[in-house]
Amino acid sequence: MYSQLKHYFFIFLSLVSLNSVAQGVLYLEAxxxxxxxxxxxxxxxxxxxxxxxxxxxxxxxxxxxxxxxxxxxxxxxxxxxxxxxxxxxxxxxxxxxxxxxxxxxxxxxxxxxxxxxxxxxxxxxxxxxxxxxxxxxKSRGAQFLVENKRFYFEEIPQFQPKVQKVKLINTGKSNLQIKAPATELVHCELPTTSLKSGEQTELELHINTNTLGFQKFYYPILIDDKKVTFRIEANVIEAEPNN
Known part of the structure; x- marks a missing residue:
């Protein structure tokens, strides 16, 4: 299995709780x-x-x-x-x-x-x-905002992970359930997480690659019944040899 996957990006997604961070959040009915x-x-x-x-x-x-x-x-x-x-x-x-x-x-x-x-x-x-x-x-269902869903990394040394943090905030009045579905290309240590009204959290995208050159990858998560897809592009270069 490892040999089949080594030519692709691996994304390790973790959820760091920021619910203790106090802030104001604007709510709009629609x-x-x-x-x-x-x-x-x-x-x-x-x-x-x-x-x-x-x-x-x-x-x-x-x-x-x-x-x-x-x-x-x-x-x-x-x-x-x-x-x-x-x-x-x-x-x-x-x-x-x-x-x-x-x-x-x-x-x-x-x-x-x-x-x-x-x-x-x-x-x-x-x-x-x-x-x-x-x-x-207009009925909007789950109400939330994601800081960014598209990332481009100009140069990532081969075999060295890149960590990208992304803020997610619940702008509605009902709790949100966050899930990171497991796939062959993604190892997730993210349990089903509930985000209360007005709270925020921070996603960490841990990006690794074993293949040199330009790579493009789409990674979806689920927030209630809505799919949020991150688009990640990177140019992987040879790592400098250790002396």
């Missing part, structure tokens, strides 16, 4: 919302609740839109643990007729630092919906 039919050539307004589900204070740095037609006002700049604020959104639909799409970005002082909200609506000249428009949020 990151993909539909306003439905709204008035054309008017200013429409609606509100998004923002909640800190973390254990410490969270600073809301700013909220910005992707066009000048969007105005955003935060009711608070700082959220204590379990505190809720409101983001008031105003969109000028002048000249809009039919479906349109917008993006909002909310930045904070804690990882992952930026949260994106996608908005869509159908502007109609026959609609009178303008103020305090109710919206429908």
């Amino acid at each position: 990151n993909d919302i539909d306003l439905g039919e709204v008035a054309s050539d008017k200013i429409i307004t609606f509100a998004l609740p923002l909640e800190n589900i973390g254990s410490t204070e969270l600073a809301l740095n700013e909220a910005i839109g992707d066009c000048d037609c969007t105005s955003l006002i935060l009711s608070k700049q700082t959220l204590k643990a379990n505190e809720i604020a409101e983001l008031k959104v105003s969109i000028d639909t002048k000249g809009y007729d039919g479906y349109f799409y917008k993006n909002i970005y909310i930045t904070t002082d804690e990882f992952p630092f930026e949260y994106q909200v996608k908005i869509r609506a159908n502007a109609s000249k026959t609609s009178d919906r303008t103020n305090n428009v109710e919206w429908a949020g």
Whole structure:
């Protein structure tokens, strides 16, 4: 078996608990919302609740839109643990007729630092919906953010492991189950792990290779029912001989 596997990457995945690290975590009911039919050539307004589900204070740095037609006002700049604020959104639909799409970005002082909200609506000249428009949020299931899923290592000496740490944070209100399925190419010492709401952990990818040259490898883990795939590329070079 070893001779069959020596030409591939081996990844040893361990989970280092960072649950004791206190930080603020922003919770959004949805990151993909539909306003439905709204008035054309008017200013429409609606509100998004923002909640800190973390254990410490969270600073809301700013909220910005992707066009000048969007105005955003935060009711608070700082959220204590379990505190809720409101983001008031105003969109000028002048000249809009039919479906349109917008993006909002909310930045904070804690990882992952930026949260994106996608908005869509159908502007109609026959609609009178303008103020305090109710919206429908898209169900997202498990809510989490991974720091990075793609890595490229320009040079790795042959037979010398490379360790890459990756942050994972639970941005939802339910526990997450994390699994690293065993495969022929992966040796995992990762039990099924539960990550509570607002908690984070750190994955360690231990990358080894016995083959010189460029290598590419895809490694999946499961977070509840969602597959997260890491893409790893590396150029393996000859190790310098020991004197």
